[in-house]
Amino acid sequence: MEAKAINKKTYMLTDEGQQLGELHYKSLFSYNAEIKLTNAETYEIKSVGFFKGSLSVRKNGSEIAKIKSNWKGQIVFTFPDGQDYIFKAKGVFSNKYTFEKKDGENLILIIPKFDWRKFNYRYNISFEHSHQDILHVLLCVFASNYMNTYMSSIILLTTTSGIIAGT
Numbered sequence: 001m002e003a004k005a006i007n008k009k010t011y012m013l014t015d016e017g018q019q020l021g022e023l024h025y026k027s028l029f030s031y032n033a034e035i036k037l038t039n040a041e042t043y044e045i046k047s048v049g050f051f052k053g054s055l056s057v058r059k060n061g062s063e064i065a066k067i068k069s070n071w072k073g074q075i076v077f078t079f080p081d082g083q084d085y086i087f088k089a090k091g092v093f094s095n096k097y098t099f100e101k102k103d104g105e106n107l108i109l110i111i112p113k114f115d116w117r118k119f120n121y122r123y124n125i126s127f128e129h130s131h132q133d134i135l136h137v138l139l140c141v142f143a144s145n146y147m148n149t150y151m152s153s154i155i156l157l158t159t160t161s162g163i164i165a166g167t
Contacts, residue, residue, distance in 0.1 A: 001014070001126070002014055005118065009024060010025070011138075013134065020134050035139075037135065043059050057139070065080075073089065075087040077139060085099055086102060088100075096111050097143070105128075108136065108137060108140055110125055
């Protein structure tokens with residue numbers, strides 16, 4: 001399975017050439033997005049809270065999940081049925097991401113590949129056991145973009161602060 005950018009705001013999820021869904025950001029500078037599945041289901045991801053520190057996943061106006069970062073650099077997905085999932089970086093250089101149950105059972109592995117010509121990411125996606133819910137996979141693509149943006153901003157701030165400080 002693969003998710004790749006088809007433009008600056010949209011990622012398409014495909015498996016063996018068949019489209020399964022897409023993730024579309026409302027703007028280039030916002031985490032607000034929409035997930036569309038091929039079965040016509042649509043989900044909305046919106047920032048919530050005073051400081052916009054968490055995100056809400058909604059279907060037909062009803063919240064179906066909450067997304068929040070924790071102090072360990074992980075993204076936690078909480079669903080109303082009590083099931084929590086953790087999205088985190090893996091590998092020596094944090095070059096892979098896993099989506100796992102709170103008990104540590106790995107479900108999805110995401111391997112990002114940066115395309116320097118198009119200046120965007122493509123994600124190779126594999127499953128630990130069997131195919132997962134397509135919504136979960138697209139939420140992982142969203143979380144991957146979130147983590148990549150966060151890490152890029154830290155590198156930029158570190159580099160810029162060194163230049164400004166004269167080091």
